Amino acid sequence: MSEPAVITSKSGRVGHLLLNRPRAINALTHQMVGILQETLDKWATDPQVETVLLTGSGDRGLCAGGDIVSLYHDARAGGSAGADFWRDEYRLNATIANYPKPFVAIMDGIVLGGGIGLSAHADVRVVTERSSIGMPETGIGFLPDVGGTYLLSRTPGELGTHLALTAGSVKAGDAIAIGMADWYVPSEKLDDLITGLATADPKEVLTGLAEPAPAAALLASREWIDECYAGEDLAAIVEALAAHDLEAATKAAETIRKKSPTSCAVTLRALRTAKAFATLEEALDQEFRLAVRISRAPDFVEGVRAQVIDKDRNPSWNPPTIAQLNADDIEAFFAPLPDELGLGKRANSKEKS
Template identity: 45%
Template structure:
């Protein structure tokens, strides 16, 4: 066993150990489906920095404690309380979390993410930017942010707009869960390993290497239900505005399109519209870093909005599932409302120091 991270984070919310040259990071809040908090982001960052230059570590592997999933996202209740105050804790969390996402995306060693069970929000950020991303028959992935008045983040607006056709936009505007097979089609994952073989897969990585583990345990994924719907999704989501997209979904007349329209109509109007605009701007950006800077600005703007606090209240605090959005409708939005989300943050997200760390 090598490296300081295993000594400083053992028995805490991040477990870090090195086994035969494999640096293993385990998200360790199983009762919260391993939801990320500031302590966990800091511990992962410290471990990855140490292992980046440690010749005793040849590969990094990420998994989650418990049976429910890798990670259900960020600690949304903590974001809620920060947003009701001065927002400083939330801004610091996102600043550090997005820098961690970028660090994962450029890590010089193989980064194996076991995306088993629930993988949502921040869980996508610590897994989908790795270079060996494994899903299973138990994977249930989602970016459900618009349902709480937030906008997809953690680098998802780098990946989703680059998915085939308009599949990524459908996933973002509905927040609907997707399977492991769907995740591969979207570009969020690479390999499909049956859930019951994950332990053997991990042991093969430890005993041999990533290539051997993949060759022995990865299988052809089942057909993607999402990909099978691409024809109507591409047609309906080609609209210029969210209102146009809704009209396309209603006009299509299928059960799937009607279900999507019903879901979208219950989401935050400003979050939906900013998400669509963020997609379009992200397509013109070339790097994950650039997209994360845009996402940080959008996230910080969300702290000043009515809908983030209201959405979290309705879903997780009072749990009445009946948010009152403001502006109340898509037609009540102005271009200035949307543009305000893309203004530079003070201070803005930077990656200075990360390259030399």
């Protein structure tokens, strides 16, 4: 018999959630979302569990995102499995953000997309020298979801806009600098961290193990990023990047032009809107609306095909360029759905300090 996709256990004062699909870098399935939600609901009132710990099995990463292959097949068939998955996934993200007990996420290795939703909303977020954290969705015709628009809209300056539109990733130092992580612990000390959590408060354990974070390379680029990414006009942003004297800026323009124009336009507007939201839940409500609609647009199926199914890395976007985007078409993605999440109406998100 195969091992379960999520292994739950208790040790001392810790309830341990282990994502267990190492060959897929622990990509998140709907079943896994259900197991995590059910377990967290139980542990919320379990006196034995004082701290929750989230880790990933294998040595490649915590979680490479959602299981987009199954979402691709569902979208091609015109099914509703995608909407069902995102509905439950986003509720799980909100549960983690508002969990009544300390939630420790070890963001070791690759942490992408849905993995961000499981970890970056936690109380205690630990990165290592192996961490690579990002939201690559514009490259597959989707958008940064799982609360990604909320997190990226709150980074210093326009760093989040840059990462979202270019589908970029960051290492440990920048992850802390932009507010997606809190503590830097070398991977060789992770076993000591996990052992220590069984008997002591997370911050007490981390104080003895954490080290100064590496330099934040992206943070040093704020001047040109803030200058070029200002405003709400995607075409103007790309033009500003292309006209800049720095090679990093012109490369960013080239990168964005290769992404889905529709996804980039939806993402930019979603970031600007999310910045004004008071809670994570409001952003998740908006992301659910956008995820359902964008998964039915042609670029999602085409993007996953090109990147994951056929792997030719040559998507045919529709429309193919930013100049051909229609403002009314982008506006339509944001219209209310008949069946909304409604998370923002009944929950208060906890800000990360």
